Amino acid sequence: MNAEKILDLFSLEGQLAIVTGGAGRLGVQHCKILHDAGARVISFDVARNGELDGIAEQVVVDITSHNAVTRTVDTLVSVCGRIDILINNAAFNPRVGKDADATSDEHWSPYEIYPESTWRKEFAVGLDGTQWCTQAVAKYMIPQNRGCIINIASTSAITAPDHRKYKPGKFKSVAYPIIKAALVMHAKDWASYFSRVAPCIRINSVCFGAVNFGSMDPEFLAKLGERNMLGRPARPDEYQGVILFLCSKAAEFITASTLVADGGQTAW
Numbered sequence: 001m002n003a004e005k006i007l008d009l010f011s012l013e014g015q016l017a018i019v020t021g022g023a024g025r026l027g028v029q030h031c032k033i034l035h036d037a038g039a040r041v042i043s044f045d046v047a048r049n050g051e052l053d054g055i056a057e058q059v060v061v062d063i064t065s066h067n068a069v070t071r072t073v074d075t076l077v078s079v080c081g082r083i084d085i086l087i088n089n090a091a092f093n094p095r096v097g098k099d100a101d102a103t104s105d106e107h108w109s110p111y112e113i114y115p116e117s118t119w120r121k122e123f124a125v126g127l128d129g130t131q132w133c134t135q136a137v138a139k140y141m142i143p144q145n146r147g148c149i150i151n152i153a154s155t156s157a158i159t160a161p162d163h164r165k166y167k168p169g170k171f172k173s174v175a176y177p178i179i180k181a182a183l184v185m186h187a188k189d190w191a192s193y194f195s196r197v198a199p200c201i202r203i204n205s206v207c208f209g210a211v212n213f214g215s216m217d218p219e220f221l222a223k224l225g226e227r228n229m230l231g232r233p234a235r236p237d238e239y240q241g242v243i244l245f246l247c248s249k250a251a252e253f254i255t256a257s258t259l260v261a262d263g264g265q266t267a268w
């Protein structure tokens with residue numbers, strides 16, 4: 001295959017992509033690579049991020065609202081005439097290290113007192129939001145029999161959290177691994193459905209390992225390094241290739257799959 005054909009294989013020229021949580025730390029990275037590959041990118045987020053200027057259009061929408069998501073996608077498609085890619089990336093996550101704030105604390109509670117409100121909020125964003133966005137785009141992808149959806153899961157979908165890496169009394173959110181495991185099955189379930197109604201629509205999930213955004217203290221960073229075969233957490237831009245690959249023609253035969261990018265963590 002010559003260089004031109006390889007470029008064409010990974011081109012997303014003319015495609016319309018939605019990234020939920022596009023204003024977040026990894027969301028920005030997903031938006032960047034989709035934009036660089038030629039797609040018109042729309043961030044669906046409750047927040048805005050200046051880093052997306054010139055890369056993605058920012059729609060402020062709360063994806064936990066089924067109505068708001070449906071209305072927003074309807075408007076988008078009526079203006080743009082198509083929808084090709086959905087990245088279900090948004091999550092209600094705690095921040096770690098120096099980025100942690102007061103609202104982060106509730107996420108680290110002992111399981112028996114984990115607040116119901118936090119549990120519901122995490123499910124509403126991570127799982128309900130994924131379902132509302134998938135339904136809203138499926139309505140348009142099915143008649144065009146074309147589309148690609150990626151659910152952003154985590155290594156936590158595969159292995160239970162190892163609480164030993166956190167400070168005493170702190171525990172990884174009880175909701176997080178359950179939501180991420182559900183996202184893996186959500187993708188398989190929808191892929192099976194699409195096979196009956198529009199078999200050219202592909203939906204997959206990805207299990208990413210922890211990312212070092214530069215805010216972790218050295219002790220925690222060292223613990224994360226010990227957890228995988230590459231000896232370090234991922235760099236923020238290191239999942240861009242995975243996103244581009246799964247959205248591209250190079251992955252045309254891949255659906256209902258779970259791609260793991262974790263430096264070997266879950267193989268240990």
Ligand SMILES: NC(=O)c1ccc[n+]([C@@H]2O[C@H](COP(=O)([O-])OP(=O)(O)OC[C@H]3O[C@@H](n4cnc5c(N)ncnc54)[C@H](O)[C@@H]3O)[C@@H](O)[C@H]2O)c1
Pocket residue numbers: 020021022023024025026027044045046047061062063064088089090091092093125129152153154155207208209210211212
């Ligand atoms: N950061 C990591 O180390 C890591 C590792 C593996 C998987 N992941 C997954 O990758 C995804 C992105 O992670 P991140 O670190 O960039 O998180 P982040 O917290 O930086 O970004 C999440 C984004 O979702 C948005 N959001 C929250 N609630 C919303 C709502 N109701 N409607 C619309 N948008 C909403 C937030 O405003 C934020 O911009 C998440 O699904 C996360 O679980 C992250």
